[in-house]
Amino acid sequence: MPLLKEAPPKVLVPEKLSPDGLALLRSSLDVDERKGLSPEELLKIIPNYDALLIRSETKVTAAVLQAARRLKVVARAGVGVDNVDVDTATKLGIVVVNSPSGNIGAAAEHTIALMMAMARKIPEGCASLKDGKWERSKFVGVEVKGKVLGIIGLGKVGLTVARLAKGLGMAVNALDPYASPAVASSASVTLVASLPELLASADFLTIHTPLIASTRGMIGDAELAQMKAGSRILNVARGGTIDEAALLASLESGHLAGAAVDVFTSEPPAADSTAAKLIAHPRAVVTPHLGASTVEAQENVSVDVCEQVLDILKGSLPRSAVNAPLILPEEYHKLQPFVRLVEKIGSLYTQHYAALPGGSMTRNTFDLIYQGEVASINNTKPLFAALIKGLLAPISGSEGININIVNAELVARERGIFVNEQHSRDPADTSSYSSLVTLVARPPSRASSRARGPADSSGPVPPGQPPRIISGTCSGDQPLITRLGRFEASFEPEGTLLICENYDSPGKIGVVGSILGQEGVNINFMTVAPVSPKLATGGELADVIPSKDGSADVGVKEVAPGLKEALMILGVDRAVPPQVTEGLVKEGGVLSACAVTL
Ligand SMILES: NC(=O)c1ccc[n+]([C@@H]2O[C@H](COP(=O)([O-])OP(=O)(O)OC[C@H]3O[C@@H](n4cnc5c(N)ncnc54)[C@H](O)[C@@H]3O)[C@@H](O)[C@H]2O)c1
Numbered sequence: 001m002p003l004l005k006e007a008p009p010k011v012l013v014p015e016k017l018s019p020d021g022l023a024l025l026r027s028s029l030d031v032d033e034r035k036g037l038s039p040e041e042l043l044k045i046i047p048n049y050d051a052l053l054i055r056s057e058t059k060v061t062a063a064v065l066q067a068a069r070r071l072k073v074v075a076r077a078g079v080g081v082d083n084v085d086v087d088t089a090t091k092l093g094i095v096v097v098n099s100p101s102g103n104i105g106a107a108a109e110h111t112i113a114l115m116m117a118m119a120r121k122i123p124e125g126c127a128s129l130k131d132g133k134w135e136r137s138k139f140v141g142v143e144v145k146g147k148v149l150g151i152i153g154l155g156k157v158g159l160t161v162a163r164l165a166k167g168l169g170m171a172v173n174a175l176d177p178y179a180s181p182a183v184a185s186s187a188s189v190t191l192v193a194s195l196p197e198l199l200a201s202a203d204f205l206t207i208h209t210p211l212i213a214s215t216r217g218m219i220g221d222a223e224l225a226q227m228k229a230g231s232r233i234l235n236v237a238r239g240g241t242i243d244e245a246a247l248l249a250s251l252e253s254g255h256l257a258g259a260a261v262d263v264f265t266s267e268p269p270a271a272d273s274t275a276a277k278l279i280a281h282p283r284a285v286v287t288p289h290l291g292a293s294t295v296e297a298q299e300n301v302s303v304d305v306c307e308q309v310l311d312i313l314k315g316s317l318p319r320s321a322v323n324a325p326l327i328l329p330e331e332y333h334k335l336q337p338f339v340r341l342v343e344k345i346g347s348l349y350t351q352h353y354a355a356l357p358g359g360s361m362t363r364n365t366f367d368l369i370y371q372g373e374v375a376s377i378n379n380t381k382p383l384f385a386a387l388i389k390g391l392l393a394p395i396s397g398s399e400g401i402n403i404n405i406v407n408a409e410l411v412a413r414e415r416g417i418f419v420n421e422q423h424s425r426d427p428a429d430t431s432s433y434s435s436l437v438t439l440v441a442r443p444p445s446r447a448s449s450r451a452r453g454p455a456d457s458s459g460p461v462p463p464g465q466p467p468r469i470i471s472g473t474c475s476g477d478q479p480l481i482t483r484l485g486r487f488e489a490s491f492e493p494e495g496t497l498l499i500c501e502n503y504d505s506p507g508k509i510g511v512v513g514s515i516l517g518q519e520g521v522n523i524n525f526m527t528v529a530p531v532s533p534k535l536a537t538g539g540e541l542a543d544v545i546p547s548k549d550g551s552a553d554v555g556v557k558e559v560a561p562g563l564k565e566a567l568m569i570l571g572v573d574r575a576v577p578p579q580v581t582e583g584l585v586k587e588g589g590v591l592s593a594c595a596v597t598l
């Protein structure tokens with residue numbers, strides 16, 4: 001029967017995004033550009049998509065996210081995610097990514113452009129001339145050179161504005177309780193201690209904070225009254241940081257000489273709103289949220305988030321997840337191969353041990369031990385998440401929850417899975433590998449009561465129970481399994497593998513090969529994993545998980561005289577049905593056989 005080709009993941013793009021990023025997606029994803037969707041239409045079609053790519057117009061509400069059964073990522077081609085219900089996305093395990101720096105230059109230049117346009121009355125002069133008039137004396141402006149620019153929020157945009165303003169000969173004061181004094185001083189910016197101090201000193205005041213509880217309505221009647229008579233104000237950050245009614249009143253009273261506004265509390269502003277009156281005011285210079293609208297910025301943010309969408313859909317770490325802990329770039333590169341390794345280890349664990357006679361997911365307390373170089377990674381949250389995903393994905397079904405760095409701890413807690421992460425930087429612990437990751441399943445009776453807590457005091461594996469241990473390393477970027485239970489292995493956890501435990505006797509491979517051949521299963525490669533001599537005495541296991549009494553019974557079986565027990569690992573070209581694995585035990589003489597797909 002011909003194999004059905006899996007449909008590529010679908011990406012919904014309901015806003016105008018630069019084609020540069022979208023081109024990256026088209027080769028492997030189904031990209032659906034649907035501009036002008038109503039909220040109802042979005043709600044209706046969102047269940048069909050794996051990724052949603054937006055700018056600031058699309059409202060990604062809790063209802064949209066809850067309806068999105070397959071959605072793995074909301075990608076915001078820009079900075080602000082105030083149009084996304086990030087909390088709900090987090091609960092649902094949907095990663096929200098943005099492009100934190102792709103449009104910074106554009107927003108800063110737009111701020112300067114608005115400031116100059118306001119200072120020199122450029123929009124009014126332009127409109128008058130187009131109207132057929134020649135009114136030179138009506139449009140006398142002011143210079144910015146030698147004036148004081150007050151900046152609220154000395155972050156990425158604020159600092160860039162400061163540097164540009166210094167180039168124009170302005171003095172720059174800033175208020176930002178979280179700004180680094182060293183960074184401010186390197187840009188010749190004077191940090192002030194209070195808002196009144198900033199307001200009183202500024203000829204031009206510009207806001208560059210996010211819209212959060214502490215900045216909502218931060219500039220109202222009282223604050224505007226503290227500004228110098230004849231001063232000017234700008235907002236290229238977020239609507240709502242300045243009270244629109246207060247701003248309109250201050251312009252109407254003549255206290256403020258001008259206002260330049262790119263962002264509004266509601267976008268687009270309703271026809272009869274205060275914002276609409278503000279827009280109509282003759283001394284207001286306004287733009288329809290154009291801060292990031294340059295060709296260059298749109299290319300930057302589009303490529304940035306499209307690369308992250310590709311990463312997430314193929315199971316890699318995104319660069320800028322809003323609802324996940326920050327990963328330093330150097331950690332990101334170090335972690336990436338290990339994220340894949342740990343996920344494979346988790347998946348191999350569930351598929352292999354649950355398939356063994358008497359096997360199940362009953363062991364739910366694990367030690368995840370990092371040894372060697374990998375132990376120096378402090379932020380192992382992505383590895384923890386990869387383990388939970390690997391353990392659960394084989395039993396969650398294709399429509400199962402998305403497990404990722406955002407929701408892994410919550411999912412683990414809900415499933416009663418406990419993971420004790422341990423770090424050992426001693427290179428001697430890793431034998432011949434520079435890094436080693438080991439997963440050890442502890443017996444249920446020893447369950448620790450804390451997820452991701454410190455190592456619990458569980459003792460050794462009880463006598464008679466084979467150890468459930470999987471170790472692996474990375475050879476370059478390629479994960480490699482180095483131990484499976486009592487066996488010293490060396491195989492890549494990729495594709496469909498048939499794992500047979502048997503006595504390594506002559507002719508066994510031939511028997512197994514002919515049973516598989518009868519079922520049309522071809523063998524791509526084969527490797528034999530012998531029992532580790534160290535494990536046979538329990539020594540190495542005791543090193544890995546120190547027990548209270550220093551011993552560790554690894555449950556070595558009685559081996560028939562003259563026969564060496566070994567694992568046979570076969571890479572095969574298709575799924576192996578259960579009757580074939582059963583047949584291998586009954587007719588092929590192997591002790592156990594299981595097929596895993598990794
Ligand atoms: N108009 C546009 O098209 C456009 C484009 C890009 C960015 N933005 C907006 O500009 C704003 C700034 O972006 P950014 O990338 O510079 O953000 P950022 O996070 O780099 O900087 C924000 C700064 O505000 C400071 N801050 C927070 N609360 C404060 C408070 N109560 N008082 C004073 N300072 C406070 C922070 O310490 C931080 O330094 C955001 O709202 C963003 O959405 C708008």
Ligand SMILES: O=C(O)[C@H](O)COP(=O)(O)O
Pocket residue numbers: 055056057077078079080081103289290291292293
């Ligand atoms: O937050 C941002 O990045 C800016 O406000 C730009 O928004 P936009 O992508 O809708 O232009």
